[in-house]
Amino acid sequence: MNTPILRLLSTVKHYATKNSTPLNLNYVCNYGKKKCPKTIISQSAFLHKELPIRLAKRVVDLENLPYDLSKTTPMQNVYELYVKSFDKILTQPEPTTEEQSKQFTNIMENVKEDAKDIEFHISEAINLYKNENKNQKKFNTELQYIDNILDDFYTSRIGIRFLIGQHTSVQRESRSESSIGIIDSKCEPHKIIKSAASIVEEMVDNIYLQDLKFEFTFVEKDNEFLYIPAHLHYIILEILKNAGKATAEFNNCSKPIKIKTSVSKNDFIIKVSDRGGGFSREIMNTIFSFSYSTAGKNRNDRELQLAGYGHGLGLSRIYARYFGGDLIICPVEGIGTDVYIYLNRFGNKGENVADNKI
Numbered sequence: 186m187n188t189p190i191l192r193l194l195s196t197v198k199h200y201a202t203k204n205s206t207p208l209n210l211n212y213v214c215n216y217g218k219k220k221c222p223k224t225i226i227s228q229s230a231f232l233h234k235e236l237p238i239r240l241a242k243r244v245v246d247l248e249n250l251p252y253d254l255s256k257t258t259p260m261q262n263v264y265e266l267y268v269k270s271f272d273k274i275l276t277q278p279e280p281t282t283e284e285q286s287k288q289f290t291n292i293m294e295n296v297k298e299d300a301k302d303i304e305f306h307i308s309e310a311i312n313l314y315k316n317e318n319k320n321q322k323k324f325n326t327e328l329q330y331i332d333n334i335l336d337d338f339y340t341s342r343i344g345i346r347f348l349i350g351q352h353t354s355v356q357r358e359s360r361s362e363s364s365i366g367i368i369d370s371k372c373e374p375h376k377i378i379k380s381a382a383s384i385v386e387e388m389v390d391n392i393y394l395q396d397l398k399f400e401f402t403f404v405e406k407d408n409e410f411l412y413i414p415a416h417l418h419y420i421i422l423e424i425l426k427n428a429g430k431a432t433a434e435f436n437n438c439s440k441p442i443k444i445k446t447s448v449s450k451n452d453f454i455i456k457v458s459d460r461g462g463g464f465s466r467e468i469m470n471t472i473f474s475f476s477y478s479t480a481g482k483n484r485n486d487r488e489l490q491l492a493g494y495g496h497g498l499g500l501s502r503i504y505a506r507y508f509g510g511d512l513i514i515c516p517v518e519g520i521g522t523d524v525y526i527y528l529n530r531f532g533n534k535g536e537n538v539a540d541n542k543i
Contacts, residue, residue: 193272200241200271205341206231210368210411210508210532213348217355217365222283228352229280229289236293236348239341239538240271246338251327253314260310263303270296290356293349303342304496307335311476328474332499335475339496340503344536347413347507372412374453374528375403378444381422385429393433398441407448410530416504417528420512423497424457424524431461431522440521452510452527460521472514473499509534 216228247255247264254260273292280286311331318324347367354366363371382399389397428442440460447454464472471477475496498514505512509529516522 193268194244196275197241197244197268197271200237200275201245203238203241205238205242205538206235207536207538208348209535210413213351214365214368214370214411214532217351217368220355222286225356226280226283226286229286232293232348232352233274233277233279233289236296236345237271237275239345240267240274243267243338243341244271246334250331250334251314253318254310254331257310257313259306259313263306263310266299266303270299287356290353294353297346297349297353300342300346304339304500307475308496315476328476329470331476332474336499336503339475339500340507340537343416343503343507344538347536367413367415368411369414370411371409372414372417373409374412374417374446374455375401375408377414377417378421378446378455381418381425382442382444384422385425388426389429389433389438393438395433395438397429397432397438400441400443402443402445404446404448407530408446408453410453410528411532412508412528412530416507420501420504420526421455421457423501424512424526426497428457428459428461428522428524431463432459433461435462436460448530451529451531453530455526455528457524457526458521463516463518463520463522465518466516469514469516473502475499503537506537508532508536 216224244264244267247260247267250260255264273296277289277292278285280289315324351366351368358366363369379401386397386399389395425442432438432440432442443456443458445456445458447456477498498512502512505526505528511525511527513525513527514522515525
């Protein structure tokens, strides 16, 4: 580790002891509606205080990983990137003018862009750690500990990217009828579901040369609500990729994947049912692990299109829970799997930020 980073660590540790400030979706959305210099400067000043706290906590998380995992080159690269991002933001003056706010926005955009491939690097680090760890029993005992740390890490990462993305989008883009930054006050989940289904149909056709079918039963009322379309697209795409892969391999796409939606008092609910053979409930705790993938050991590019790098389900659940929702998976071995996605439709739940502790 280079000397400048070592010098920063005492400051990082100090910021990691501070409490982060969770926001709810309504608040962030309403703030974005007030696109005036005073509001933009005020939000920039908030992020100038908030982002270093969230980044510092994640640096400490990475330090607490098992040594053999943290010393891998990909994980070291992630660690140094977070320390440098912390430094980039902290060394900027607190914005008090429009010009300073614009400069700070540019810095935040660079921080977000620099970190775009972190999931891949962490997945690579875990695979190296697994392959080098000859003591499988030791690895299995450490896996839950690693997943707990990465769960906090990714929860915070989603929050950091959301706050930066929302702030920069509000400044850079003109508002549409319902969109405020990356938030849509009239998010249409049915359109997002059908779009994701089309993508998975094409993937399955390209990989397995099979015609995957979907059946939709959509609720007719209250089917628009305040949400982040990109988050929902990620969740539903990952679920449908798993369902499509299982269906192609288990029954050659002879059974359709059924998608139903419903509305409860607080939630918009999506149910995805496949007949792809399900899986044993003994591995229920494993499927959300960041080391889990449905791809084989010798995974190729085509297989990775559907199976991913082992983060899909874990990240999908984090996205669902981020603003008060959830993701529940119910397998029936030998038959198929039901997945329930719950999304809070009122935007009144605070961010599920990682615990305010080090």
